[in-house]
Amino acid sequence: xxxxxxxxxxxxxxxxxxxxxxxxxxxxxxxxxxxxxxxxxxxxxxxxxxxxxxxxxxxxxxxxxxxxxxxxxxxxxxxxxxxxxxxxxxxxxxxxxxxxxxxxxxxxxxxxxxxxxxxxxxxxxxxxxxxxxxxxxxxxxxxxxxxxxxxxxxxxxxxxxxxxxxxxxxxxxxxxxxxxxxxxxxxxxxxxxxxxxxxxxxxxxxxxxxxxxxxxxxxxxxxxxxxxxxxxxxxxxxxxxxxxxxxxxxxxxxxxxxxxxxxxxxxxxxxxxxxxxxxxxxxxxx
Numbered sequence: 001x002x003x004x005x006x007x008x009x010x011x012x013x014x015x016x017x018x019x020x021x022x023x024x025x026x027x028x029x030x031x032x033x034x035x036x037x038x039x040x041x042x043x044x045x046x047x048x049x050x051x052x053x054x055x056x057x058x059x060x061x062x063x064x065x066x067x068x069x070x071x072x073x074x075x076x077x078x079x080x081x082x083x084x085x086x087x088x089x090x091x092x093x094x095x096x097x098x099x100x101x102x103x104x105x106x107x108x109x110x111x112x113x114x115x116x117x118x119x120x121x122x123x124x125x126x127x128x129x130x131x132x133x134x135x136x137x138x139x140x141x142x143x144x145x146x147x148x149x150x151x152x153x154x155x156x157x158x159x160x161x162x163x164x165x166x167x168x169x170x171x172x173x174x175x176x177x178x179x180x181x182x183x184x185x186x187x188x189x190x191x192x193x194x195x196x197x198x199x200x201x202x203x204x205x206x207x208x209x210x211x212x213x214x215x216x217x218x219x220x221x222x223x224x225x226x227x228x229x230x231x232x233x234x235x236x237x238x239x240x241x242x243x244x245x246x247x248x249x250x251x252x253x254x255x256x257x258x259x260x261x262x263x264x265x266x267x268x269x270x271x272x273x274x275x276x277x278x279x280x281x282x283x284x285x286x
Contacts, residue, residue, distance in 0.1 A: 001166065003115075005239075006248075007248045008028075008248075015050060015051070016051070025057075025058030026061045029062050030062050037257060038069045040055070040069060040070070042071065042072060043074035045077050049082040066110060073104045073115075074116070076119040090122035092126070094132055098136070114144050115143070116137065118151070127161060147196075149168070149198075150170060156187060170184055171198055173199060176202045180241070196245070200234065200238055200248065200249060201249075205231075210282075214282060219276075222272055231256070231263070235264055236268050237273065239264050240267065247264065
C-alpha cells in the first residue's frame with residue numbers, strides 16, 4: 001500500500017476542532033490531493049463518532065476518484081461521549097471489529113478501507129481473535145491492509161503471530177523521541193513495518209516547554225539554510241529516520257500543508273540532525 005509522504009489527519013476537522021462545513025471539507029480534500037497529499041487519517045471516535053460521516057459527505061461531493069486517495073481509520077476505543085457506555089474502554093472482539101469496519105465503510109461512503117489500525121492496545125485483547133477478524137476483512141476486500149496504533153514492540157509481536165502488521169502509528173516528534181530508543185522504530189526497520197507519526201510537531205511551539213525552547217534556540221540558522229519554517233524543520237527531523245516515517249499532520253490550512261509537504265522532501269545533513277537531537281535531549285550524545 002502506498003501512502004503520500006505526509007498524511008492529512010482529520011481529528012480536528014469536525015467538532016473536535018475547526019467544525020468545518022461540508023463545503024469547507026470538500027475544499028480541503030481537493031486542495032490536499034492537488035498538491036500530492038492523497039492519504040487521510042481517521043478514527044471512528046473523531047468528533048464523538050461524527051467526523052467520518054462528515055468527511056464521507058464531503059468526499060462524495062468532491063470531484064476526486066476513490067482510487068486517487070487512501071483512507072486510513074482506526075477502531076477499538078469505546079467512549080462514553082457519543083455512545084451509551086458507563087466507562088471508556090477498549091474492545092477488540094471479532095464481532096466488534098467487523099461491525100466497526102462496516103460502520104466506517106458506511107460513514108466514509110466507500111467500499112473499502114486502505115488501512116485499518118487498532119487504535120490502542122488493550123490488556124484484554126486476544127491476538128488470535130484479532131487475526132481471525134483481519135483475515136476475514138482482507139479476504140472480503142473491506143480492508144486492503146492492517147496495522148496498529150500506539151503499540152509497543154512486544155505487543156506488535158503478539159499480534160504478528162496471527163496476522164501481518166504493516167503499520168504502527170505512534171507519537172514521534174523532535175520533542176518526543178522515545179520511539180527511537182524503546183525498540184519501536186528498530187522493530188519497524190527490522191520487520192518492514194511502516195511507522196506513522198501522530199503529533200509530529202510535538203511541543204515545538206509550546207512557549208512553556210523547556211525542550212522546545214532549546215530547539216528553537218538552534219533552529220533559526222537551520223531554517224535559513226534549508227529554506228524551511230520551524231514546523232518544516234520539525235517534519236524534516238523525523239523524516240530523516242531510516243524507518244520511513246510518515247507524519248500525520250493535523251493542519252486544516254492548505255498553505256501550512258504545502259509547507260510541511262515541502263519539508264518532507266528535505267534531507268537534513270547528518271550533523272545538522274544531531275544538532276537538533278542534542279538540543280532536544282539537553283545534552284551531547286554519549
